[in-house]
Amino acid sequence: xxxxxxxxxxxxxxxxxxxxxxxxxxxxxxxxxxxxxxxxxxxxxxxxxxxxxxxxxxxxxxxxxxxxxxxxxxxxxxxxxxxxxxxxxxxxxxxxxxxxxxxxxxxxxxxxxxxxx
Amino acid sequence: xxxxxxxxxxxxxxxxxxxxxxxxxxxxxxxxxxxxxxxxxxxxxxxxxxxxxxxxxxxxxxxxxxxxxxxxxxxxxxxxxxxxxxxxxxxxxxxxxxxxxxxxxxxxxx
Numbered sequence: 069x070x071x072x073x074x075x076x077x078x079x080x081x082x083x084x085x086x087x088x089x090x091x092x093x094x095x096x097x098x099x100x101x102x103x104x105x106x107x108x109x110x111x112x113x114x115x116x117x118x119x120x121x122x123x124x125x126x127x128x129x130x131x132x133x134x135x136x137x138x139x140x141x142x143x144x145x146x147x148x149x150x151x152x153x154x155x156x157x158x159x160x161x162x163x164x165x166x167x168x169x170x171x172x173x174x175x176x177x178x179x180x181x182x183x184x185x
Numbered sequence: 186x187x188x189x190x191x192x193x194x195x196x197x198x199x200x201x202x203x204x205x206x207x208x209x210x211x212x213x214x215x216x217x218x219x220x221x222x223x224x225x226x227x228x229x230x231x232x233x234x235x236x237x238x239x240x241x242x243x244x245x246x247x248x249x250x251x252x253x254x255x256x257x258x259x260x261x262x263x264x265x266x267x268x269x270x271x272x273x274x275x276x277x278x279x280x281x282x283x284x285x286x287x288x289x290x291x292x293x294x295x
Binding site for chain 1: 221
């Protein structure tokens with residue numbers, strides 16, 4: 069299957085700082101990328117959908133000014149957590165979907181664990 | 186998006202078949218049934234998907250009832266490495282979103 073990477077795999081930051089997480093599709097062009105958040109012992113929660121070259125669509129209850137998403141190319145999307153607070157500590161996972169005949173499959177990255185102190 | 190219902194947990198003996206049920210009674214005609222699994226602290230892994238017909242691949246089989254209101258994922262010979270949380274999802278045919286429920290924690294025991 070296709071490969072999606074995330075960087076960094078884990079990050080610790082101080083409260084009030086911003087953190088950027090990258091999501092890359094390594095061997096296919098991702099027209100759509102999705103960002104999820106997962107708290108311990110809970111399921112994945114969809115945060116937003118981003119299409120290359122256009123603004124992200126956020127799920128209800130997700131602050132777009134706090135979670136900035138950029139999908140500037142067909143292989144890269146970034147999620148920036150601005151002014152992070154301890155309650156933003158979570159496991160952030162991206163997924164990517166290509167175009168064409170394989171567009172029914174979404175491939176997930178390995179996740180980024182964010183800890184805000 | 187159709188809601189799916191799965192048992193919270195199941196056990197299976199190593200080497201035996203694991204049958205994981207899923208109810209999706211409100212599924213609409215353009216929603217596919219997808220199965221993913223997540224091993225602790227990793228990203229979800231795609232297993233299989235289907236619309237109406239039963240499907241089989243190298244990992245598993247998917248049996249969908251004729252009325253499409255439920256399905257069963259079958260791992261034919263479970264191994265210890267199959268211990269994971271298994272998610273059954275009705276994928277929105279228009280947006281392509283995958284909305285995860287609580288899933289079934291499958292514990293494969295020696």
